[in-house]
Amino acid sequence: MSFSSDPVVRIKNASIFQDDKTVLNDVNFEIEKGEFVFLIGRTGGGKTSLLKTLYADLDLRLGEINVAGYNIGNIKKNEIPLLRRKLGIIFQDFQLFPDRTVAENLTFVMKATGWKENSKMKARQTEVLMQVGLGSVASKMPHQLSGGEQQRVVIARALLNEPVILLADEPTGNLDPEVSQGIFKLFQDINKSGTAVLMATHDHTLVKNYPARVLKCDGGKLLDSKLENFELSAKYY
Numbered sequence: 001m002s003f004s005s006d007p008v009v010r011i012k013n014a015s016i017f018q019d020d021k022t023v024l025n026d027v028n029f030e031i032e033k034g035e036f037v038f039l040i041g042r043t044g045g046g047k048t049s050l051l052k053t054l055y056a057d058l059d060l061r062l063g064e065i066n067v068a069g070y071n072i073g074n075i076k077k078n079e080i081p082l083l084r085r086k087l088g089i090i091f092q093d094f095q096l097f098p099d100r101t102v103a104e105n106l107t108f109v110m111k112a113t114g115w116k117e118n119s120k121m122k123a124r125q126t127e128v129l130m131q132v133g134l135g136s137v138a139s140k141m142p143h144q145l146s147g148g149e150q151q152r153v154v155i156a157r158a159l160l161n162e163p164v165i166l167l168a169d170e171p172t173g174n175l176d177p178e179v180s181q182g183i184f185k186l187f188q189d190i191n192k193s194g195t196a197v198l199m200a201t202h203d204h205t206l207v208k209n210y211p212a213r214v215l216k217c218d219g220g221k222l223l224d225s226k227l228e229n230f231e232l233s234a235k236y237y
C-alpha cells in the first residue's frame with residue numbers, strides 16, 4: 001500500500017546490472033513528490049541502466065526499489081503496464097511512430113493504457129498538447145514538425161496519464177542549444193505543477209545554471225549532492 005506522503009522513488013542497497021555486469025553498486029536514494037533531480041555521469045556510467053531498472057525494463061536482482069507504490073523486485077509481468085501508467089517515460093527508444101499523425105500517436109498510448117471513450121481521449125490530447133505549447137499539430141505527421149516540436153509531442157505523450165514522475169534520458173540531446181533551453185523550461189514548468197522529474201543529461205550548462213539536486217554515476221557508485229559535495233564541471237562527465 002502507498003500513502004500520499006511516500007517518496008515517489010525509494011532505492012535501498014540496490015545493484016544495477018547489464019547482463020552479468022554490475023553497473024552500479026549499493027545504490028541508495030529517495031525522490032520525493034515534486035522533486036527535480038539531475039542524473040549525470042560519464043558515458044557508460046550507468047544512467048540509462050538505472051532509469052531502465054526504475055521502470056522495470058531491466059531486472060532488479062539485488063536490493064529494494066519502490067517506484068510509485070510498486071515493489072520493482074517482485075513486480076509481476078501484468079503489473080508492469082500499471083507501473084508505467086504512473087510514470088512519464090521520455091527515452092530515445094520511445095520515439096513517435098513516423099507513419100502516424102500526432103493524434104494517432106497519442107491515441108495509441110491511450111488505448112494501450114486503458115482509455116476507451118474517443119471524446120475523452122481527444123479532450124485529454126488537446127490538454128497535453130496545449131501544456132507543451134503546441135496548439136495545432138494533432139493532424140500533422142511527425143516529419144512535418146521540427147526536432148523540438150517532436151520532442152514536445154513526446155513529452156505530451158508522457159503526460160497523458162498524469163504521471164507522478166517523469167523519467168527522462170537525455171531529453172535535450174540532439175537539439176540546438178536554443179531549442180534545448182525551451183525544452184528544459186518545459187520540464188521546469190511541469191515540475192512546478194507538482195510532477196517529480198529525474199533527468200539524465202550530459203548538458204553541464206543546464207546542471208550549472210539550474211540549481212537542483214544531482215545524482216552522479218561515478219566509478220560504479222551513485223553519489224548524491226544531498227549528502228556530499230562533488231565536482232559538477234564538464235570535464236568530469
Ligand SMILES: Nc1ncnc2c1ncn2[C@@H]1O[C@H](COP(=O)(O)OP(=O)(O)OP(=O)(O)O)[C@@H](O)[C@H]1O
Pocket residue numbers: 018019023041042043044045046047048049050217
Ligand atoms: N543492452 C546492453 N547490454 C549489455 N551491456 C549494456 C547494454 N546497455 C548498456 N550496457 C553497458 O552498461 C554500462 C552502463 O551503460 P549505460 O547505457 O547505462 O550508461 P549511461 O551512463 O547511460 O551512458 P550514456 O551517457 O552514454 O548514455 C556500460 O558499460 C554499457 O556498455
